[in-house]
Amino acid sequence: MTITAMRTVIEIPEQQLEQMKPMFEQEDISRAELIRRAIGEYLKRYESIEGGSSAFGLWSDESEDGLSYQEKLRSEWG
Numbered sequence: 001m002t003i004t005a006m007r008t009v010i011e012i013p014e015q016q017l018e019q020m021k022p023m024f025e026q027e028d029i030s031r032a033e034l035i036r037r038a039i040g041e042y043l044k045r046y047e048s049i050e051g052g053s054s055a056f057g058l059w060s061d062e063s064e065d066g067l068s069y070q071e072k073l074r075s076e077w078g
Helices: 014-027 031-050 066-075
Strands: none
Touching: 014 031
């Protein structure tokens, strides 16, 4: 099984970053690792509540992939 990763950019409010700071310092991990762990925990919780399948594959019926869609939206900014 091949595990791949995707780099992404998200905006996190300053207040949340400050709340996270003691967590990643105490655990001696990076902010990115803390966020990855938080997403993992969220997905586990979601899976136990909803079965985890309703959000996955939302783009399967689309002719355009997610990256192309994102690039199209970002081109509208400038």
